[in-house]
Amino acid sequence: MTSDSDNGGDGDERSPWLDDADEFDTYPVDDDEPDAEPATGGPRHPLRSVLVAVLIGAVVAGAVLFATGGFSGAGGVGSTEIGESGTVADDLSRSEPGDCLQWTVDPPSEATLVDCAEPHRFEVAGTLDTAAFPSSEFAADAQWPGKERFSSIRDENCPAVVDRYLAGGLDPAGRFGVGLMYPLRSQWERGARVLRCGIEQPGAKGVQEEFSGRVADVDQSIEWAPGTCVGIDQATREPTRAVVNCSEAHAFQTTGVVDLSQRFGARNSGKPWPNVQSQNDYLRKICPTQTNRFFGGADRFAATTLNVQWSTTAEVSWLTGSRRVVCYVGLPYRGGFANLVGDARQDELLINGRVPVPPAKGPPGRSVGTPVPLPPGYNADDREIPAPAG
Known part of the structure; x- marks a missing residue:
C-alpha cells in the first residue's frame, strides 16, 4: 500500500x-x-x-x-x-x-x-x-x-x-x-x-x-532536533520544510527546541493562546542563549555572521495542543533566506557560496559600518550582517 x-x-x-x-x-x-x-x-x-x-x-x-x-x-x-x-x-x-x-x-x-x-x-x-x-x-x-x-x-x-x-x-x-x-x-x-x-x-x-x-x-508540533538543516527553494528563497544533509543547500539550521507550555500552559490546561508578541517576549530571552550554547560560545556564533530567529505557534495550532517551537539561525536575502551550505558549527559554512567574514569590532558604543537596506519586515541594526550577494 x-x-x-x-x-x-x-x-x-x-x-x-x-x-x-x-x-x-x-x-x-x-x-x-x-x-x-x-x-x-x-x-x-x-x-x-x-x-x-x-x-x-x-x-x-x-x-x-x-x-x-x-x-x-x-x-x-x-x-x-x-x-x-x-x-x-x-x-x-x-x-x-x-x-x-x-x-x-x-x-x-x-x-x-x-x-x-x-x-x-x-x-x-x-x-x-x-x-x-x-x-x-x-x-x-x-x-x-x-x-x-x-x-x-x-x-x-x-x-x-x-x-x-x-x-x-x-x-x-x-x-x-x-x-x-x-x-x-x-x-x-x-x-x-x-x-x-x-x-x-x-x-x-x-x-x-x-x-x-x-x-x-500527542504534541503535533514539528520538532527538528538541534543541528537539523532545513532545505531551501532556490526559486523563492523560502524554506521547503524538507530535512536535508547540512552539506546540501539549506535555508536555516536549528539550534534548539522550546516548550511553550512551561510558560503559557500545558496542552490540556485550557489556557488561552499567547499572542505572537507574548511569544516573542518570551523567546527572545531563550533562543539567543540556546544558540550560544549550541555553537559553544557567543564568539563562535558571532563568527558565522548568522542571525538568531525562531518560530511561533499560531492560534489554530495552539488549540490542537501544539506547544513546541524551534530556535534557528539563518540570514535574510532578497526577501527570503540566504543559501547556506555546511554545518554552521564548522569552518565549512558558506553563505551564498562565500565564506562568512565577521565585521571588524569598533570602539564600544560606536557603530561598525553602514547598515545595508533589508527586505520589508526585517529590523536592521549595525550588528545584523546581511547575506553576501550570490
Whole structure:
C-alpha cells in the first residue's frame, strides 16, 4: 500500500513562523508498480509551506499516498494477500478507526497492527466504503484506478474522515498529515479493494517517520532536533520544510527546541493562546542563549555572521495542543533566506557560496559600518550582517 499525507500551509494563518510585520530587537549576548549567553538577534521571516501532492516509493505489495506541506514522503508496505474482498485478510483489511499500523522499510514488510503506544507509521482514521463510488470503478473486473485517481479519492474524502476522527484537532502547521492506504496493481488484480484514510508523519527521502501515541494525545508540533538543516527553494528563497544533509543547500539550521507550555500552559490546561508578541517576549530571552550554547560560545556564533530567529505557534495550532517551537539561525536575502551550505558549527559554512567574514569590532558604543537596506519586515541594526550577494 502507499499513502499520501496532507500537511501544509497556504497562508500566514497556517504558518508557525512570524509574518512579515513582526519584528524583534537585537540582543547582545517486489516493486511491481513502475511509478511505484547573549547572542546576536535578527529578524524573523515567514515559512510559507507549499502544498504538494507526492507519491513515492511503492514497494513490493503496498503503497501509501501522501500530500505533504513541503515534505515529500511515502513509505512502502510489503504485503501478500490483501483485501476485504480477497480470500485472505491481513492486518490492514482488519484495521478499524483508532488502530495503528507498523511496517519496516528496509527490508519492506507487511503492515501489522501494533499498540499505538509503540512506534508506528500509520493511524487509521476511517474506512472508505467503495460501494459509494461508481460500481464500475471498484467492480471485480475493474481496471486498477491508478495513482492520480487514488490521489483524488484521498483529497475528496480523507480530510473529512480525519477531521471527524480528530474532532477538528489536526494541526494544519504540524508534523502530521492526511494519508490514504490503497492496493498496488498486483494486489488489485488479486481482488484487494481496501481503502483506509489515516494520519501519518511525512519524513525525509520518501519515508514515513515513526511516531508513538495516538495523534489526539500527542504534541503535533514539528520538532527538528538541534543541528537539523532545513532545505531551501532556490526559486523563492523560502524554506521547503524538507530535512536535508547540512552539506546540501539549506535555508536555516536549528539550534534548539522550546516548550511553550512551561510558560503559557500545558496542552490540556485550557489556557488561552499567547499572542505572537507574548511569544516573542518570551523567546527572545531563550533562543539567543540556546544558540550560544549550541555553537559553544557567543564568539563562535558571532563568527558565522548568522542571525538568531525562531518560530511561533499560531492560534489554530495552539488549540490542537501544539506547544513546541524551534530556535534557528539563518540570514535574510532578497526577501527570503540566504543559501547556506555546511554545518554552521564548522569552518565549512558558506553563505551564498562565500565564506562568512565577521565585521571588524569598533570602539564600544560606536557603530561598525553602514547598515545595508533589508527586505520589508526585517529590523536592521549595525550588528545584523546581511547575506553576501550570490
